[in-house]
Amino acid sequence: MRIALFGYGKMGQMIEQIALSRGHEIVAKIDENTNQIDFTTMDVAIDFSMPEAAFGNITKCLNHNIPIICGTTGWLDKYNEAIELCNSKKGAFIYASNFSLGVNIFFELNNYLAKMMKNLPEYKVSLEEIHHTQKLDAPSGTAITLAEGVIANSEYNEWKLEDDSDGALSITSKRIGNTPGTHTLLYENEVDSIEIKHTAHNREGFALGAVTAAEWIIGKRGVFSMRDVLNLG
Secondary structure (H helix, E strand, O other), rough: OOEEEOOOHHHHHHHHHHHHHHEEEEEEEOOOOOOOOOOHOOEEEOOOOOOHHHHHOOOOOOOOOOOOOEOOOOOOHHHHHHHHHHHHHHHEEEEOOOOOHHHHHHHHHHHHHHHHHHOOOOEEEEEEEEEEOOOOOOOOHHHHHHHHHHHHHOOOOEEEEEOOOOHHEEEEEOOOOOOOOOEEEEOOOOOOOEEEEEEEOHHHHHHHHHHHHHHHHOOOOEEEOHHHHHHOO
16 A cells, blocks of 8 residues: 655654555655645555644545545644535545544543433533643644543533633643643542543554554545444444
8 A cells, every 4th residue: 555644743754664564655755735746656645744734635635536544633623624525526534533543442432431421410521631742732632522522422512621611521731741642531529530541652553543544445435434444333
């Protein structure tokens, strides 16, 4: 499989290592906004670029009939446009706030727990995420996905960053050292607490998930998620 990498930072470099170890070829490493891209050389693209570049990269790939996997966060105000473009071009597109296989199982656990707790409003829900100091967006895309899972299955109707006013689900974001990513959901009342937590030990899990998604999407058409890749639905 011939893979183009949009974004060649730490994640891009790790994706390259994983892809090569699985017998794939990296045919492009695009780390700046350019139109000098030969789309005929690639079978699939993986984007871990910058928030301001992601939508443009997705657009270029879909316009050239290249399936694209996107793990960049912070651009989701244009997500619906990406879906519309993918469908109009009969393309293939996967966005995930986190490609880690373990995190996607964690998403399922989060949804299940939220459904169980829905009729117990005495429990207050809070969410904390910790990442490395180089992470640009806050809260993390993973934290937003977790919050949306709670909102969809509870009486909460919005989340706020470090603010639980008006009954909002509060997300606390911390940037500490080289932390790859830790997400904790806490249900708490006066008598006890229930906590679920996912801790990433390194970035390799994110890279493996992205390459796995790229392998899966070849030959498919449509907008998909990691639930489809992992057959969780």
